[in-house]
Amino acid sequence: xxxxxxxxxxxxxxxxxxxxxxxxxxxxxxxxxxxxxxxxxxxxxxxxxxxxxxxxxxxxxxxxxxxxxxxxxxxxxxxxxxxxxxxxxxxxxxxxxxxxxxxxxxxxxxxxxxxxxxxxxxxxxxxxxxxxxxxxxxxxxxxxxxxxxxxxxxxxxxxxxxxxxxxxxxxxxxxxxxxxxxxxxxxxxxxxxxxxxxxxxxxxxxxxxxxxxxx
Amino acid sequence: xxxxxxxxxxxxxxxxxxxxxxxxxxxxxxxxxxxxxxxxxxxxxxxxxxxxxxxxxxxxxxxxxxxxxxxxxxxxxxxxxxxxxxxxxxxxxxxxxxxxxxxxxxxxxxxxxxxxxxxxxxxxxxxxxxxxxxxxxxxxxxxxxxxxxxxxxxxxxxxxxxxxxxxxxxxxxxxxxxxxxxxxxxxxxxxxxxxxxxxxxxxxxxxxxxxxxxxxxxxxxxxxxxxxxxxxxxxxxxxxxxxxxxxxxxxxxxxxxxxxxxxxxxxxxxxxxxxxxxxxxxxxxxxxxxxxxxxxxxxxxxxxxxxxxxxxxxxxxxxxxxxxxxxxxxxxxxxxxxxxxxxxxxxxxxxxxxxxxxxxxxxxxxxxxxxxxxxxxxxxxxxxxxxxxxxxxxxxxxxxx
Numbered sequence: 157x158x159x160x161x162x163x164x165x166x167x168x169x170x171x172x173x174x175x176x177x178x179x180x181x182x183x184x185x186x187x188x189x190x191x192x193x194x195x196x197x198x199x200x201x202x203x204x205x206x207x208x209x210x211x212x213x214x215x216x217x218x219x220x221x222x223x224x225x226x227x228x229x230x231x232x233x234x235x236x237x238x239x240x241x242x243x244x245x246x247x248x249x250x251x252x253x254x255x256x257x258x259x260x261x262x263x264x265x266x267x268x269x270x271x272x273x274x275x276x277x278x279x280x281x282x283x284x285x286x287x288x289x290x291x292x293x294x295x296x297x298x299x300x301x302x303x304x305x306x307x308x309x310x311x312x313x314x315x316x317x318x319x320x321x322x323x324x325x326x327x328x329x330x331x332x333x334x335x336x337x338x339x340x341x342x343x344x345x346x347x348x349x350x351x352x353x354x355x356x357x358x359x360x361x362x363x364x365x366x367x368x369x370x371x
Numbered sequence: 372x373x374x375x376x377x378x379x380x381x382x383x384x385x386x387x388x389x390x391x392x393x394x395x396x397x398x399x400x401x402x403x404x405x406x407x408x409x410x411x412x413x414x415x416x417x418x419x420x421x422x423x424x425x426x427x428x429x430x431x432x433x434x435x436x437x438x439x440x441x442x443x444x445x446x447x448x449x450x451x452x453x454x455x456x457x458x459x460x461x462x463x464x465x466x467x468x469x470x471x472x473x474x475x476x477x478x479x480x481x482x483x484x485x486x487x488x489x490x491x492x493x494x495x496x497x498x499x500x501x502x503x504x505x506x507x508x509x510x511x512x513x514x515x516x517x518x519x520x521x522x523x524x525x526x527x528x529x530x531x532x533x534x535x536x537x538x539x540x541x542x543x544x545x546x547x548x549x550x551x552x553x554x555x556x557x558x559x560x561x562x563x564x565x566x567x568x569x570x571x572x573x574x575x576x577x578x579x580x581x582x583x584x585x586x587x588x589x590x591x592x593x594x595x596x597x598x599x600x601x602x603x604x605x606x607x608x609x610x611x612x613x614x615x616x617x618x619x620x621x622x623x624x625x626x627x628x629x630x631x632x633x634x635x636x637x638x639x640x641x642x643x644x645x646x647x648x649x650x651x652x653x654x655x656x657x658x659x660x661x662x663x664x665x666x667x668x669x670x671x672x673x674x675x676x677x678x679x680x681x682x683x684x685x686x687x688x689x690x691x692x693x694x695x696x697x698x699x700x701x702x703x704x705x706x707x708x709x710x711x712x713x714x715x716x717x718x719x720x721x722x723x724x725x726x727x728x729x730x731x732x733x734x735x736x737x738x739x740x741x742x743x744x745x746x747x748x749x750x751x752x753x754x755x756x757x758x759x760x761x762x763x764x765x766x767x768x769x770x771x772x
Contacts, residue, residue, distance in 0.1 A: 175736055178747050205440060206737075240381070243432050246447040247382035250454075250494055255737030256445040278735040325751035349755045 169270035181219035182324035192307035202260035238267035389426030473557035522626035594623035
């Protein structure tokens with residue numbers, strides 16, 4: 157199945173949500189992934205606030221600092237149009253709204269016609285249901301980009317995805333599970349707690365079956 | 372008017388100004404700002420902030436964003452319609468010194484977690500059942516006698532009889548409907564207690580402490596729930612034991628966790644045939660009752676089952692070591708020996724509610740992280756539990772071929 161990310165010819169700006177920055181920070185090859193994508197990648201300043209070192213739980217500033225210094229990532233602010241969407245996405249009932257970083261990411265994507273890179277399934281649902289139909293993708297879509305596969309190589313890519321799964325507990329949608337399992341191998345799937353238990357136990361069973369006799 | 376287009380009302384326009392103002396006031400006070408301080412920090416006239424908080428003027432988005440950032444919260448957290456805006460911190464004001472940032476932060480955390488739980492219940496349509504015991508205000512006379520009496524009465528009320536209570540924290544949560552939270556706190560803080568008519572009884576314990584100390588703190592707060600329910604309470608290292616309330620709580624805790632008849636019976640069983648009282652006996656007894664070795668020995672001294680000074684003797688002669696414990700209890704280490712993953716510890720109920728709200732798509736990861744005051748990865752570790760067959764996708768499970 158083609159990743160939702162599409163071909164590199166589209167060159168849409170990518171707007172990364174907090175969840176995605178955390179995954180890229182954990183994978184250990186975040187800057188290489190961004191460089192391979194060869195397109196404009198931005199983070200809205202609301203997301204930066206969630207990663208700020210003074211923020212009680214923020215600890216991904218090193219990745220951000222490197223990415224920014226190498227001009228792989230830019231910090232942007234919402235304009236008037238974006239702020240209007242931001243307000244609609246944050247002020248209202250819980251089920252219909254998002255937290256600030258997520259809302260700002262989607263709002264910016266609408267404002268400039270970019271693609272919101274966001275893993276949260278509620279945020280994805282809101283994108284699907286939004287009248288402006290903002291485009292969206294996930295962290296896995298970044299990893300699956302042909303340029304990333306080419307520039308990192310499958311071994312390094314497998315290691316990056318494995319780290320994102322184990323360190324950051326990256327979310328993986330059902331449609332991407334098969335690709336993930338094939339990439340990192342059934343032996344390592346058991347160590348990825350964010351993957352469905354059914355997948356982990358099935359892969360564990362297969363892994364045991366493949367053990368040489370007497371092992 | 373012909374040719375003009377009415378400006379569409381935004382969500383902030385539609386929001387009740389008084390409600391918005393009240394939320395902002397609570398958030399400002401929770402963050403420790405005066406009106407003058409907050410308005411100066413965000414470049415807003417003090418009179419404007421006053422008008423906003425009083426509901427006389429609607430807040431604009433740019434102002435809201437600046438205030439949210441100053442108060443260390445988010446626009447969504449402030450303005451989400453189901454968000455609960457009750458602040459427990461002012462109740463602790465008399466107990467917390469003006470410079471005690473650690474205690475202040477703990478009181479704020481208790482308030483935030485209780486509000487989070489109430490909001491999650493509302494979203495999920497769950498009613499929180501209280502089953503609080505009868506109140507027993509302190510009377511004139513010997514408070515320790517009252518405490519022993521009230522502890523035994525509560526045991527009877529709960530149907531515990533004389534048997535040990537292996538898990539006081541679950542008892543508080545499940546039987547009494549007390550909201551119990553565990554988070555890493557400053558080491559000198561053992562616990563906090565507060566009661567609110569909307570939030571109910573709320574307790575915060577220090578997840579950095581070993582289990583037996585948490586048990587002791589939990590039952591201490593239970594004592595306050597029984598005797599001084601309407602007053603908030605802080606249990607810290609520098610707490611004075613001389614006040615009637617503290618003497619009551621200490622005695623209540625001892626009587627509740629180690630009721631006399633139960634201790635006497637167990638002591639008889641464990642030491643049967645032994646001419647000496649040994650470390651082995653201490654280890655088994657304290658494991659049975661879920662209390663520390665020192666608490667167990669001192670209780671035995673108090674009940675005159677062993678000589679006064681026995682604990683002092685143990686301390687002077689090498690104490691009771693982890694190796695001693697392992698020898699006696701083997702692989703079944705007492706919970707106090709286990710390494711507590713303080714970074715991810717949270718009580719079952721709050722974790723379960725968060726899990727349900729996320730799986731039902733009611734709140735996003737960002738909203739839950741802000742609500743529960745957790746980092747994203749910590750939150751994900753909670754959401755990964757009880758994942759079941761549904762996995763993390765929208766669709767039915769895909770069985771890989």
